[in-house]
Amino acid sequence: xxxxEAGQFKTSYGADQMIFPILQDRIFVILAVVAxxxxxxxxxxxxxxxxxIPFLILSLAAIGLNLLTGYAGQLSLxxxxxxxxxxxxxxxITTAFPDLNVLIAVLLAGLIAALVGLVFGIPxxxxxGFYLAVATLAAQFFILWLFNKVGWFVNYSPSGTxxxxxxxxxGIMVTGPEATAPVRYLIVLTFLAFFALAAxxxxxxxxGRSWMAIRDMDIAAEIIGIRPYQTKLLAFAxxxxxxxxxxxxxxxxxLGSAETEAFDIALSFSVLFMIIIGGLGSILGSILGxxxxxxxxxxxxxxxxxxxxSMPIDLxxxxxxxxxxxxxxxxxxxxxxGIARLWQIAKEKFRLWPFPY
Amino acid sequence: MTQKARQIGDTLLxxxxxxxxxxxxxxxxxxxxxxxEHEVLAIIGPNGAGKSSMLxxxxxxxxxxxxxxxxxxxxxxxxxxxAAAKSGIARTFQNIAxxxxxxxxxxIMTGRLLKMxxxxxxxxLYLGPAREEELRxxxxxxxxxxxxxxxxxxxxxxxxxPYGLQKRVELGRALAAEPDLLLLDEPMAGMxxxxxxxxxxxxxxxxDEFGTTIALIEHDMSVxxxxxxxxxxxxxxxxxxxxxxxxVRANPEVIEAYLGIRHN
Numbered sequence: 001x002x003x004x005e006a007g008q009f010k011t012s013y014g015a016d017q018m019i020f021p022i023l024q025d026r027i028f029v030i031l032a033v034v035a036x037x038x039x040x041x042x043x044x045x046x047x048x049x050x051x052x053i054p055f056l057i058l059s060l061a062a063i064g065l066n067l068l069t070g071y072a073g074q075l076s077l078x079x080x081x082x083x084x085x086x087x088x089x090x091x092x093i094t095t096a097f098p099d100l101n102v103l104i105a106v107l108l109a110g111l112i113a114a115l116v117g118l119v120f121g122i123p124x125x126x127x128x129g130f131y132l133a134v135a136t137l138a139a140q141f142f143i144l145w146l147f148n149k150v151g152w153f154v155n156y157s158p159s160g161t162x163x164x165x166x167x168x169x170x171g172i173m174v175t176g177p178e179a180t181a182p183v184r185y186l187i188v189l190t191f192l193a194f195f196a197l198a199a200x201x202x203x204x205x206x207x208g209r210s211w212m213a214i215r216d217m218d219i220a221a222e223i224i225g226i227r228p229y230q231t232k233l234l235a236f237a238x239x240x241x242x243x244x245x246x247x248x249x250x251x252x253x254x255l256g257s258a259e260t261e262a263f264d265i266a267l268s269f270s271v272l273f274m275i276i277i278g279g280l281g282s283i284l285g286s287i288l289g290x291x292x293x294x295x296x297x298x299x300x301x302x303x304x305x306x307x308x309x310s311m312p313i314d315l316x317x318x319x320x321x322x323x324x325x326x327x328x329x330x331x332x333x334x335x336x337x338g339i340a341r342l343w344q345i346a347k348e349k350f351r352l353w354p355f356p357y
Numbered sequence: 358m359t360q361k362a363r364q365i366g367d368t369l370l371x372x373x374x375x376x377x378x379x380x381x382x383x384x385x386x387x388x389x390x391x392x393x394e395h396e397v398l399a400i401i402g403p404n405g406a407g408k409s410s411m412l413x414x415x416x417x418x419x420x421x422x423x424x425x426x427x428x429x430x431x432x433x434x435x436x437x438x439x440a441a442a443k444s445g446i447a448r449t450f451q452n453i454a455x456x457x458x459x460x461x462x463x464x465i466m467t468g469r470l471l472k473m474x475x476x477x478x479x480x481x482l483y484l485g486p487a488r489e490e491e492l493r494x495x496x497x498x499x500x501x502x503x504x505x506x507x508x509x510x511x512x513x514x515x516x517x518x519p520y521g522l523q524k525r526v527e528l529g530r531a532l533a534a535e536p537d538l539l540l541l542d543e544p545m546a547g548m549x550x551x552x553x554x555x556x557x558x559x560x561x562x563x564x565d566e567f568g569t570t571i572a573l574i575e576h577d578m579s580v581x582x583x584x585x586x587x588x589x590x591x592x593x594x595x596x597x598x599x600x601x602x603x604x605v606r607a608n609p610e611v612i613e614a615y616l617g618i619r620h621n
Binding site: 012013014016017198199201202205206207209210212213215216217219220221222223224225226227234238281 | 416418438439441442443447448450454455456457458459463466467468470471473475477480481482483487488490491492495496499530531534
């Protein structure tokens with residue numbers, strides 16, 4: 001009964017073009033963001049470090065991939081590679097210029113990732129669909145191979161590991177072993193909030209429409225004057241920028257130190273699953289999908305002890321994997337267009353409730 | 358028929374000696390005709406006569422092996438889709454080519470992409486110029502939505518719309534580009550009588566109000582004879598007739614192409 005839009009009239013196109021045209025939605029989103037910023041007050045170290053920080057970082061990567069795959073329709077399996085570029089380049093930049101703000105280093109690394117993405121996006125003019133996905137695997141394997149092979153990227157550290165050096169922002173330690181989880185959480189959250197908004201603005205404007213046009217029917221898009229090559233390459237660049245920033249944060253705000261294994265093909269797949277489960281072509285879906293993939297296993301681990309069930313740890317692990325798999329299948333059967341679509345349907349039902357029509 | 362507000366003017370587009378082959382298949386052979394400003398030109402012919410190929414050549418989707426296309430005084434051997442769109446050629450397709458995942462409004466907005474220039478940084482922030490540009494184009498798209506009487510389906514994903522409305526949205530997308538030359542590939546195929554009448558009205562109104570030159574392909578002869586100023590007839594990739602509807606109707610070759618000849 002509360003969720004009603006009756007009486008909310010739009011008198012200008014500006015008002016009609018808002019991201020959340022319904023007042024209740026706006027209130028809800030503002031409350032959600034405020035609540036997200038207040039979380040460190042109540043959450044403990046474990047929750048922040050093991051659950052929320054990776055969830056937020058992977059949300060950012062999922063938004064990046066969703067721009068490319070969900071909006072521009074270019075299937076990519078190179079996410080892990082582009083994230084690795086972000087992580088390793090942040091490391092190179094911040095060790096080469098220790099005085100440079102580390103967050104700027106992350107953004108610069110994102111730009112480098114964008115350039116790399118641009119290069120690996122070149123085949124997309126000729127290849128489509130699954131074939132393009134296989135071509136992007138080249139990015140995944142080549143980039144990791146390069147970082148393993150060339151010592152320069154890890155400053156010739158014998159272990160081949162990059163470690164986040166301690167860096168401060170406004171006198172507060174933000175990276176390195178002494179940075180506290182709440183600080184890193186707030187940084188990651190700010191990145192996500194800003195870039196999610198930017199992504200939403202992109203997809204509702206000219207660029208988003210030209211991406212979707214290419215996705216839905218590339219021939220018609222070309223006829224109305226969209227240049228497929230430029231449009232696809234822009235999608236690759238911006239998507240890789242998001243993945244690069246996420247990769248930088250992944251090393252500096254989450255893992256602390258990383259080898260190339262952290263960015264292997266499994267990461268690419270899990271980000272792809274996030275956007276498929278969350279909803280292709282939806283910014284909210286990227287975040288919901290990331291929440292599903294990162295949090296459900298943790299929930300399944302913690303649930304049996306909560307209800308007083310104790311079982312051997314290996315059995316528990318197996319059951320967890322099985323449940324997780326069946327949940328994914330269940331979601332895809334119930335709503336192939338993802339959790340974002342379910343959320344939308346729920347909102348539409350709630351709008352009319354308690355009436356059926 | 359009422360007197361038109363705009364007079365038919367000079368040649369807008371001239372096709373000279375265009376030949377198009379796909380391997381051994383000759384789609385078009387030495388076709389020449391011209392489209393004049395502000396006129397409604399119909400291209401007709403039996404199935405496989407090369408009508409759609411002709412439109413594809415005009416807006417640069419197919420590249421003819423021979424011949425030249427003169428558009429707005431500029432002669433080219435072949436058009437490119439981007440250049441054609443940029444210089445004011447818009448079209449609709451025989452099989453609807455809308456962007457199915459997007460709403461009616463977004464589909465029509467894509468028609469204005471070439472007129473929008475804000476870079477992605479401004480767009481990502483949705484600041485001043487980007488916002489202003491978006492709203493300005495929204496206003497002109499709303500004008501088209503009003504014109505085509507599709508206000509009620511503004512937010513509906515086009516994949517869910519019935520066929521007739523999809524055709525109308527596609528016309529809207531072409532109109533959004535404010536074209537000088539509008540190519541319509543069978544705008545009335547598969548429609549019932551009311552929908553055809555609506556579509557005819559829109560085509561004539563576009564021609565009359567905006568002065569848009571229209572080249573259309575249509576199979577419904579009564580429609581063709583009613584709304585077009587001139588008719589070009591293709592058969593087996595060759596032009597067999599060109600003239601006013603009445604001249605074409607009386608042309609023995611056209612009758613032969615459509616009805617066959619009597620064998621004694």
